[in-house]
Amino acid sequence: MEEILNQNRDGIKRVSAQLFSLMQLFNCLMIMFITMVTAHAMHGFILEGNAFDLITKCHATIVYWKIPVIAGILYISLLSLLSIECNNHIELIVKLWLEIAVSAGLFYCTGLSYTVMVLLILADIVRNRIDWSKKILYIVLLSCVDLVLNGNVLSGYANPVSVNQIWTYYRPDVASVFSGAINIMFLIDVFIFILYMVFLILEQMSEKERIAALYRELSIANHKLAEANKQLEEYTEELVSAAETRERNRFAQEIHDTLGHALTGIVTGIEACIMLMDIAPDATKEQLKAIEEVARQGITDVRQSVKALRPDALERLKLEDALLKIIDETMRSTGITINYNCTTSLLNLSQDEEDAIYRIVQESVTNAIRHGKADVIDIGIEREDGLLKIKIKDNGIGCGKVYKGFGLHHMQERLSLLKGTLSYDGSDGFTIDASIPIRWGNSAEEKED
Template sequence: MDENKTSEYLLVVMKNLNLIIILFISMLITYCLNGTAQEGSALSFLTSIHKIPVTPWKITVIALGLYGSMMILMQIKSTGSGSLACKVGVEIAVSFGISYLLGFSYTGMMLLILADTMRYLPKAKWKFSAAAVICVFYMMTDYDLISSGFRITSLETYLGYFEGDVCSALLGVKNVLNSLNTLLFLFYIVWLVRIQMSEKERILNLNAQLNTANEELQKANLRLEQYAEESVKMTETRERNRLAREIHDTLGHALTGIITGIEACEMLMDVAPEATKVQLGAIAEVARQGMTDVRRSVKALRPDALEKFNLEEALAQTMEEMRLATNAKIEYRCTTPLKGFNEDEEEIIYRIVQECITNSIRHGKADRITIEIDREYNMLNIRIKDNGIGCKKIEKGFGLHHMDERLRMLQGTLQYSGEDGFLVEAQIPIRWGTEEKKDD
């Protein structure tokens, strides 16, 4: 059973017990008065008391009516409307009226009022104040104290109607009920203290849990800050590598074309001046394009050719520029449309072709390059071979390293061989599926 429900249950038991005690005492008084009147001993009874009692039947009716009023007041008090002090004051006055009717033979209603009031006082100091005030009134309603200043007929006087044994038995029942009410009150107070202690313990546990959670949160924030710092460093490193690749690809490509073109001009200068001028014009165009690409790479943009053209046009342009600048023969065969790719896919295809042409001319001294691009299911295959000097013992340089790195970012693969000229084969997964993406 819930602790709060248990306290409410105890309070209900106290209310019912008080009702039983009031009914028991009021009916005893009524019975004794009626019996005295019927037996003709009323005169002797009146001479033994200090004042004329209330009409017998009215004692029970008024006492029960006043107790019912007290229950209504307690119910109103639970709604929280109005002043609590005023409500408690009215309850004490009603309790005093019931005690007066019963000849102050029972004052346990004060304990019921105190028990009910404790529920609505959140602070301990208010509870102590209310307990002190109600206890003062409880002591003031003691029969011995009241009878010293007022004329009151005691319950023992009324019970004189019965024989000695019966009178003692009835007084014993009344005292047992009174003691039971006191025990219930004490148990109720102890239970309230237990609830308060449990609440404090729960709050302490919650505070401990909150402190633990705050410590864990601080640790998590510290780990997050460390991760953020590491992430920033990794991002900076990746960005530096990306810019290095961009500059290597663009500047290396342009310089290779320029160097090869100048070497051709040196051989043509004396025998074919006009051809030399044409060759120099092509070299100048390659230099200008290379400068544009370098600037765009530094600004973290895509290659200039891909900014101006689609992928097929950009590849055609870079191959034509190298043909004009170096007189190398470049054969290009593509059996699949190069459309529908994402920007990063287009860029890596363009860079692979550009890097391989540059390496073939710069390192392989090739004058014939074959480029083949086809597709098998959802895999794009790029095969580039030259007739250069090749390389039996290949040391992966900057170009091959970053070409491989670019491919791995797209889950692609790279193979190369230098046995007969130089051969590069790249495979790139196509994200948009196994069917070719149709043009709009």
């Protein structure tokens, strides 16, 4: 819509400019016609020896060839003034008086027969971008000037070259044709002026319509913006709620990983103590000491989870040392066998990557003991094609159909955040395969080598 309005406005503005240029050209032709015919008639009087009669009729000594030259210079001056754009009231009033003075000179040169230059000045006033109250004042002033010129007031103070007197050189029929031509050209010029004013009004109406359309579009845009802001607020609330939910899930996952692992080790160790209590009291004491250590570590992990949701072992140890520590504690407290084999460096990993690896191993071991009743667990970590691959297999009872519980669900979530994958199989014991895309630094490769 705005584009159509702009095209219409540009088209009207272009026609207005063309009409104003046509007025300037037509006035030039009329002034040159009048002054050239006048000069020709005066030259004829001189050639026929009737210069005395001419001087007597005009009451002045006249140099005929100067009339078109002076008129041409004055009209060029008028066009130059019309081309000047005014930015304020003072500039416009100075320009207006200069244009009136030049128009008076042209009126004199044309023998008081042509005042249509006033229409050019009027068109120039109307097209200026100033307040209409000042425009009306200028139009009234220009109308008064036009009345003065057409009322032959100047003839009382000067001896103008009268066209009616000069053109008596021609036969009456020829002079009549010339006068009729001037009247026709005058009417054409007035018609062009009226047409110009019509298009100027259309241009202003188009501008107002464009502004109104822009205002409507702005109102619609503001309404849409308000709706978008409302939707954004709702979406923000949803994001906050989702973030709170994710945080609760993460916290639940951390508690599950820490407490679940510790409690599983404690329960399994106590079961072993019950069986050993009567037959091996000393071994039972050692087992209870290991259980105590696991319980204390579990309490520490819970506190750390609440504090920063990061395993305490990873706060104090490097990742591989933390894995070895949890494996050793689990074997001591439960009596099961855990085979650990890592063929790649675990240095220069991000905190999220370290947390994920640690929790996958911890949760897998816990599930193998709690659900699988395993007594042998194999843990393998290797690097292949930019992936860190973790494989954990136990010799437990397995399961025909795997139901993704809390532990597997959170493993999947951790890996998804790292763009990793998780797969599992319960047909022969239980096997977990995890892959994490890792970009190792040079330092890690050098240490590995």
